[in-house]
Amino acid sequence: xxxxxxxxxxxxxxxxxxxxxxxxxxxxxxxxxxxxxxxxxxxxxxxxxxxxxxxxxxxxxxxxxxxxxxxxxxxxxxxxxxxxxxxxxxxxxxxxxxxxxxxxxxxxxxxxxxxxxxxxxxxxxxxxxxxxxxxxxxxxxxxxxxxxxxxxxxxxxxxxxxxxxxxxxxxxxxxxxxxxxxxxxxxxxxxxxxxxxxxxxxxxxxxxxxxx
Amino acid sequence: xxxxxxxxxxxxxxxxxxxxxxxxxxxxxxxxxxxxxxxxxxxxxxxxxxxxxxxxxxxxxxxxxxxxxxxxxxxxxxxxxxxxxxxxxxxxxxxxxxxxxxxxxxxxxxxxxxxxxxxxxxxxxxxxxxxxxxxxxxxxxxxxxxxxxxxxxxxxxxxxxxxxxxxxxxxxxxxxxxxxxxxxx
Numbered sequence: 001x002x003x004x005x006x007x008x009x010x011x012x013x014x015x016x017x018x019x020x021x022x023x024x025x026x027x028x029x030x031x032x033x034x035x036x037x038x039x040x041x042x043x044x045x046x047x048x049x050x051x052x053x054x055x056x057x058x059x060x061x062x063x064x065x066x067x068x069x070x071x072x073x074x075x076x077x078x079x080x081x082x083x084x085x086x087x088x089x090x091x092x093x094x095x096x097x098x099x100x101x102x103x104x105x106x107x108x109x110x111x112x113x114x115x116x117x118x119x120x121x122x123x124x125x126x127x128x129x130x131x132x133x134x135x136x137x138x139x140x141x142x143x144x145x146x147x148x149x150x151x152x153x154x155x156x157x158x159x160x161x162x163x164x165x166x167x168x169x170x171x172x173x174x175x176x177x178x179x180x181x182x183x184x185x186x187x188x189x190x191x192x193x194x195x196x197x198x199x200x201x202x203x204x205x206x207x208x209x210x211x212x
Numbered sequence: 213x214x215x216x217x218x219x220x221x222x223x224x225x226x227x228x229x230x231x232x233x234x235x236x237x238x239x240x241x242x243x244x245x246x247x248x249x250x251x252x253x254x255x256x257x258x259x260x261x262x263x264x265x266x267x268x269x270x271x272x273x274x275x276x277x278x279x280x281x282x283x284x285x286x287x288x289x290x291x292x293x294x295x296x297x298x299x300x301x302x303x304x305x306x307x308x309x310x311x312x313x314x315x316x317x318x319x320x321x322x323x324x325x326x327x328x329x330x331x332x333x334x335x336x337x338x339x340x341x342x343x344x345x346x347x348x349x350x351x352x353x354x355x356x357x358x359x360x361x362x363x364x365x366x367x368x369x370x371x372x373x374x375x376x377x378x379x380x381x382x383x384x385x386x387x388x389x390x391x392x393x394x395x396x397x
Contacts, residue, residue: 001342003249005357006271007241010278012356012363013381016232021283082283083300084292152280154300211393212276 028147032140040174062176069097070169080159081151104184123181126190133194136171160206164199223290272301275389341391349384
């Protein structure tokens with residue numbers, strides 16, 4: 001087919017569509033979050049002492065961490081998926097969440113006695129955390145991956161990994177309200193491990209499914 | 213036409229196209245193609261691909277621009293968006309040939325200052341990919357492109373509804389892009 005003929009075919013295929021990729025991505029993140037929330041409320045639910053827990057800075061910090069991860073990773077993702085847009089501030093901005101975590105860990109080590117560090121780190125349900133965060137990430141990750149197939153990431157693996165961060169950020173936010181281990185030492189160890197696992201899955205899936 | 217002028221014109225035409233103006237879209241693609249061809253030839257020569265393969269790259273870039281046009285943010289300049297797509301497709305072409313070294317790719321500024329190349333050399337039939345489509349898809353694509361029939365005429369001839377022709381054409385275009393990528397989906 002000559003290039004001129006291809007152009008003719010493309011022109012015939014033109015349809016009016018005001019839907020931009022940013023809207024598609026935002027819609028996917030929102031739908032993923034809604035599905036994950038529904039699954040969470042139906043199967044897990046918040047912890048029994050949720051009301052009391054709201055008074056605890058450690059409990060609230062888990063949300064600060066997870067929400068900052070969602071926001072920074074989503075901002076980076078929308079830039080990675082669009083050709084010709086540089087990541088700019090957000091190339092490093094996603095480090096905000098881990099940086100907050102480092103500060104919280106330092107504060108925890110400062111205010112608690114050394115004997116309590118190990119039980120705080122090990123917590124009471126590390127295995128549940130490692131299972132439920134990835135499970136709750138499935139729906140958001142699937143929604144975001146579908147949206148990213150509409151995008152054009154020049155580095156598909158990286159975009160997939162960052163999609164994993166957004167998805168596991170959503171999962172971590174939900175799981176944080178269920179889990180009774182609030183120490184930053186626990187969060188830094190097990191939440192990070194679970195999030196890293198989902199990001200790895202995102203990388204593997206992305207490098208195959210997001211080529212265009 | 214200076215760099216600014218060309219970019220602004222492309223952006224203007226593309227904005228009109230997004231709102232459904234197909235003659236603006238046709239102008240946009242026709243005006244962009246010689247610039248893409250220059251950049252593709254220059255870079256293909258550098259990495260040891262011939263001009264026929266350069267034309268493949270041009271077609272692949274046009275397909276990507278078409279299928280990914282909703283990723284262009286209408287408030288941003290269009291040049292970097294086009295160039296990034298082109299660079300990506302050149303890197304793919306190089307990878308298919310198994311060439312590893314990093315590929316320096318000309319700026320948009322370079323293409324626009326280059327003289328337009330004659331396209332008489334590009335009349336080779338690039339039918340090999342269309343040939344891999346299903347028979348019905350081939351028929352449809354040929355009818356709408358090379359034979360220049362309208363959707364209505366094509367629908368009548370192939371005994372399909374106009375909607376079905378549109379859907380089938382879109383699928384065929386996506387299939388062509390996938391074939392260019394090397395058959396993966």
